[in-house]
Amino acid sequence: MRLPYLIGIPAFVVSAFPVGAAPAAVAMTARAGDTVAISLGPQEALSRRDLTVTITPATGGTLTYDASDPILRAVVTLFPDPVSRVAVEAARRPAGDGDGPAAATDGSQTVVYLALPDTLPIGVATVRITGPEGRTFAPVAVDVLPAAAPTGQGSRGGGAVEALAAFERTEHHTISFAGPSAFHSAQVALAYEAGAERPVVVNPRPAVKNVAWFDDGSVLRVLLTPTDGRTPVTVDDFTFYVAGTVGELRVIGVSAYDVSGARIGAVEVHVR
Secondary structure (H helix, E strand, O other): OOOOEEEOOOOOEEEEEOOOOOOOOEEEEEEEEOOOEEEEEOOOOOOHHEEEEEEOOOOOOOOEEEEOOOOOEEEEEOOOOOOOOOHHHHOOOOOOOOOOHHHHHHHOEEEEEOOOOOOOOOEEEEEEEEEEHEEEOOOOOEEEEEEEOOOOOOOOOOOHHHHHHHHOOEEEEEEEEEOOOOOOOEEEEEEEEOOOOEEEEOOOOOOEEEEEEEEOOEEEEEEEEEEEOOOOHHHHOEEEEOOOOOOOOEEEEEEEEEEOEEEOOEEEEEEE
16 A cells, blocks of 8 residues: 655555465565655554564575664554554553553554655565564565656665654663552652753653653653542553653662552552
């Protein structure tokens, strides 16, 4: 399916076949030099530095590209529009429901934007993407048409490519919780190296919780409260990100409370 131009780049999109399956039919058509978008499903931990791309042209042989090659334009995680029907319906369900607010904001799709080589022969080529620890996603078949992409849209880049790459995930830490039961609110103190890049706290589940933070230049204090006054069913709803190049991030304090304000013990905070 041909998509409208994305930041000046014509893109084609397809979902990868189930892992382990062979492409039974051509998944898309494109020209040498065109950019194709291959969806890998929910793969939020995946980044450009983890990937290797292997293309088998119709004429045989293999072409292998690592993460530094410009044909790998971007690895972008996409989320539902917060006012889309799926997101709004999910937000109406109770917090902690597997299809509830968390699902609405975490229903991500990781998409690899790949510029086919300018010299790729016509015919059906097979694209394979390999991730961390040698994990290979299912191959995608591309019928390469006997025409070249318009000048300036080839696989070697340009300003539009840089704009697309800006949508990739920046360096970040994921902060998650564990404990005997869900809590109503919490405050977490996180220390980082003074003078490092200013961190930004990101809330991946705004339908479930509010996030406020204070940064004094070396300690980040984050306050978490439910959006609708109801205690979430699971501590997973309190997960958040700290974005930025801040080096090591250390937990130096955590306080969790139930709905009546009583302190809850045995709450663990994990940074990864």
